[in-house]
Amino acid sequence: MSKNNTIKKREPVLMQGNEAIARGALDAGVNFYAGYPITPSTEIAEIFSYELPRRGGKFIQMEDEIASISAIIGGSLAGAKTMTATSGPGFSLMLEGIGFAKMTETPCVVVNVMRGGPSTGLPTKPSQSDIMQARWGGHGDAPAIVLYPNSVMESYELSIRAVNLAEKYRTCVVLLSDEVLAHMRETVNLPDLSKIKIIDRIKPTIPPEWYKHFPENPKYPMPMASFGEGYRFHVTGLSHDEKGFPTNKAKEISRMMERFRKKIEYYIEDIVQIESFFMEDAKIAIFTAGITARAAKEAVMKARKRGIKVGLLRPLTIWPFPDGAVKKYLGDKKAIIVPELNEGQLSHELKRVMGGIWNYEIRKTKNIVELHKNSGELITPEEIFQTIREVK
Amino acid sequence: MPKISQKAIHKYLRHDKNFPHVWCSGCSNGIVLGATIRAIAELGYKKDNIAMVSGIGCSSRMPVYVDFNTLHTLHGRAIAFATGIKIVKPEMKVIVITGDGDATAIGGNHFIHGARRNIDMTVILINNNIYGMTGGQYSPTTPYGDRTTTTPYGNIDPTFDICDLAIGAGATFVARTTAFHAIEAQSFIKQAFEHKGFSLVEIISACPVIYGHLNKKGDASAMMKSMKENVILIEAFEKLSDEQKNGKQKRGIFVNKIRPEYIEEYDKLVRSLQDEKGGE
Numbered sequence: 187m188s189k190n191n192t193i194k195k196r197e198p199v200l201m202q203g204n205e206a207i208a209r210g211a212l213d214a215g216v217n218f219y220a221g222y223p224i225t226p227s228t229e230i231a232e233i234f235s236y237e238l239p240r241r242g243g244k245f246i247q248m249e250d251e252i253a254s255i256s257a258i259i260g261g262s263l264a265g266a267k268t269m270t271a272t273s274g275p276g277f278s279l280m281l282e283g284i285g286f287a288k289m290t291e292t293p294c295v296v297v298n299v300m301r302g303g304p305s306t307g308l309p310t311k312p313s314q315s316d317i318m319q320a321r322w323g324g325h326g327d328a329p330a331i332v333l334y335p336n337s338v339m340e341s342y343e344l345s346i347r348a349v350n351l352a353e354k355y356r357t358c359v360v361l362l363s364d365e366v367l368a369h370m371r372e373t374v375n376l377p378d379l380s381k382i383k384i385i386d387r388i389k390p391t392i393p394p395e396w397y398k399h400f401p402e403n404p405k406y407p408m409p410m411a412s413f414g415e416g417y418r419f420h421v422t423g424l425s426h427d428e429k430g431f432p433t434n435k436a437k438e439i440s441r442m443m444e445r446f447r448k449k450i451e452y453y454i455e456d457i458v459q460i461e462s463f464f465m466e467d468a469k470i471a472i473f474t475a476g477i478t479a480r481a482a483k484e485a486v487m488k489a490r491k492r493g494i495k496v497g498l499l500r501p502l503t504i505w506p507f508p509d510g511a512v513k514k515y516l517g518d519k520k521a522i523i524v525p526e527l528n529e530g531q532l533s534h535e536l537k538r539v540m541g542g543i544w545n546y547e548i549r550k551t552k553n554i555v556e557l558h559k560n561s562g563e564l565i566t567p568e569e570i571f572q573t574i575r576e577v578k
Numbered sequence: 579m580p581k582i583s584q585k586a587i588h589k590y591l592r593h594d595k596n597f598p599h600v601w602c603s604g605c606s607n608g609i610v611l612g613a614t615i616r617a618i619a620e621l622g623y624k625k626d627n628i629a630m631v632s633g634i635g636c637s638s639r640m641p642v643y644v645d646f647n648t649l650h651t652l653h654g655r656a657i658a659f660a661t662g663i664k665i666v667k668p669e670m671k672v673i674v675i676t677g678d679g680d681a682t683a684i685g686g687n688h689f690i691h692g693a694r695r696n697i698d699m700t701v702i703l704i705n706n707n708i709y710g711m712t713g714g715q716y717s718p719t720t721p722y723g724d725r726t727t728t729t730p731y732g733n734i735d736p737t738f739d740i741c742d743l744a745i746g747a748g749a750t751f752v753a754r755t756t757a758f759h760a761i762e763a764q765s766f767i768k769q770a771f772e773h774k775g776f777s778l779v780e781i782i783s784a785c786p787v788i789y790g791h792l793n794k795k796g797d798a799s800a801m802m803k804s805m806k807e808n809v810i811l812i813e814a815f816e817k818l819s820d821e822q823k824n825g826k827q828k829r830g831i832f833v834n835k836i837r838p839e840y841i842e843e844y845d846k847l848v849r850s851l852q853d854e855k856g857g858e
Contacts, residue, residue: 218666239848240855244665249691253658256651256688260631260662263649264670268662286652413647414667416626420592420642422650431595431642 196376203341203368204271207297207361208233210345211269213382216295217243218266220257222250222276225309226365227299230271251276255283258294262287263421265412267349271297274316275306278323285324287358288446290421290430291400291408293387295348300364300527302562311562312365314476315528320360321505327443329450331355331457332505334362336479338372344502350385351457355449356408362504364527366564367477394418398428402441404448450506459502460511464490468497470577471519473512473536475501478525478565485570496574504532512539521577525557525565553577582616590615590625592645600639602710604790604798606757606783607637610704613760613781614673615644617768623671630673631660633680635711636785637704640675654685657692660699668841671771672699679709679717682738686718693747693776697840700770700777703740706785714788725792741832744778751777752833756805757784759829766831775839782809782827 201209208230211219219234231247238245244266248254251272258268272280277298287294300316302308316323320332331351335344344361352359390397390409399419401408411417424432425439433439450457461479464486465471472482479500489496499515501508516522522540524533533556540554557573559565591597601607618628628646632638634653641648647670651659656674664672681689681703692699708726709715716726718738725732744752751773753766763781770777784790784801795801812830815823 218662220662239844240851242848244844246661246665248658248661249687252655253661253688253691256655256658257662257665259651260649260659261666262662264629264663264666266666282652283655412667413629413649413663414626414670418625418645418647420648420650422642423652424650429594 196378198373198375200371201338201374202229202371203338203363204229204299205233206338206342206374207271207345207363208237209376210342211295211349212237212241213379214267214346214349214384215386216267216269216349217241218258218261218268219244219270220246220248220254220261220268221270222248222254222272224251224273224276226301226368227271227273227276227297229368230297251279252283255280255287255294255296259283259287259290259292262292262294263413265414267293267353269295269297269349271299273299273301273309274303274313277316277319281324284358284360285326285328286423288324288328289423291356291410292358292421293352293356293410294358295352295361296358297361297363299368300362302560308562310365312367312477312564313527313560313562314364314478315531315560316362317504317528317531318534320362328446330360330505331357331450331503332360332362333502334476334504335367335502336476336500337367338370339374340502341367342374342376346382346384350383353387354385354406355453355457356387356410357449362476364477390417399430400426400428400442400445402428402445404445405452406449408449454506454510457503457506458508458511460508461498461500461502462515463498463500465497465499465515468495469520470494470496470523470574471516471521472496472498472523472525472570473516474498474525474532475504478527481565481567482525482570484567485574488567488571489574494574494578507535507539509539512536516540521553521555523555523557523570523573523577525570525573527559527565529558529560530556582619586619587612587615590618590644590646592643596642599643601636602787604784604786605636606706606781606785607640607704609757609760610637610702610763610781610783611640611643613763614702614767616764617771620764620768621771623771627669628671628673629660629663629667630675631656631663632675633677633685635677635680635709636706637675637677638680654680654683655688656680657685657688657699657701661692661695661697664697664699664841665844668698674699674701676701676703678703678705678707678719678740682718682740682743690743690747693744693749693778695840696748696750696775696837698774698776700767700773700779702767703778703780704783705740705780706783706789708785708789710785710788714792726789727792740780741778745833748776748837749778750775750833750835750837751831753778753831754780754782754809754827754829756782756809756829758802758805762829769831769834773834775837
């Protein structure tokens, strides 16, 4: 595969965030992409349409986003590593399919390059307003793995990680980006292919008559056969038993739901990634992710130069929410500033972890300062710096 | 046509815990399942090599009963899921089981685009003129004036001719028969399986418990008799006067042609790119 790679030598290259996501996925082994054009994610589809036929992979532009998510789930069941990319409106359409992938424990990756909403909103402007949708958007209870980079290089890395986590935990992983991150160009040093850790799904080794497509044990490894390999299993969006056959038995349904939850809970340390920046001696903390964290970093540096002890805690894994890290790093801070391009989605979750917005004692000691912007513009380092000065 | 024994059919069923099936007595779905299995047995397809994909509805419950690679998907999306399977594993025989509501209402978009692409799969569409699973609401094929739970005063919504729809969208094998004509159904399904490209077999079926009951169509046998009398061969239909055509439907193979198939075209593209690289 590397022979056919258009990046012949891994020299530093100037690359766009969307391109980095596509490159990462290709390096992680994605060999089937189905998608539908939508700004600001379209470049991802364009790159796949160029690259996949050259590598013996498969690309198709489907008739809509619902068809796209459906096709990648079908493709994944047939044995491919699959991805689709979209933005807010398309992501809304994909939610039923994402739920199906989680229900049937079928690996796939959905990229959501966030733009302003609601509805058609701001196709060419950034937003971070799908943070909650990525977790709670579909109907029914099902945990989510959602990653969110803050640079072009990290878009590449988290794209690989998203594919790996999907294959490892047999679920639909959502990779968030935003319009600015997707379209800005940065110089990146891609690692040699030999240095990239790639996780492939585990194949069953037992005879077909013993095979259960949904093993009782929610612990890794979770072997998964593909269609056409002699296992002839059944897959349904209905609540099902270990063999995949529909069931109405409370015990079997509870076991299935528990499995969805536990397979994420057991491995939370493996899944959650955070970055702590000048947090050791910080009195004030900033908590944010994605593109806004870039501005926050600059604000931290500016404040540090003026002797203000401020740090940044940034989740790279948005869901499952890094409760442990938040408690550990933010528990003793005088104030926590949460800048985000929405009306308070990360801060809502932060308040849950910090003790709930109605808990008076906590409210008194933990001052959570929210900084929102939903007009399609970025939050500037200066705005965050001013907020730091106000809470100091 | 070689006779396929009952015993042979049992080889293709999953006996472990899926029976009795969910279908009402008098439902035609079992007849279609039988015809499908007999066609598969006749062609000697390997069970491992068949992917049966369905959407949501009465007909879409079929895959759970058969011992293939089976996928029961979302309402209307079977063809989109099947497209993913076929692209990734072109060597598999992909069969879609769907109904009138599943394929032409919520799944209409995927139905026409599957046909347009001419992607190699066989869609067996069981048309019972109603949403049975939800208790009898009108579908895009419910005849004018008929009663359903959502047309209490009679249906005013015009219908789709599913075969015309498929032909218009570019399907390369289009046939219609009924559950009464079970041997013909088997033959059409077999020909559809052997066809390279997007093939559709519409099978008009009886839903005596819901559609039949709401519209006083009689019991299952009366509905079968009505299919026998009113769904007639294309040649016989064409001979009728306009007046006589009223209330009658054509059955037979409407289209059987060759047009570039999607997977083959994709493979051609891949080969041309490899040649291009070889020449570098």
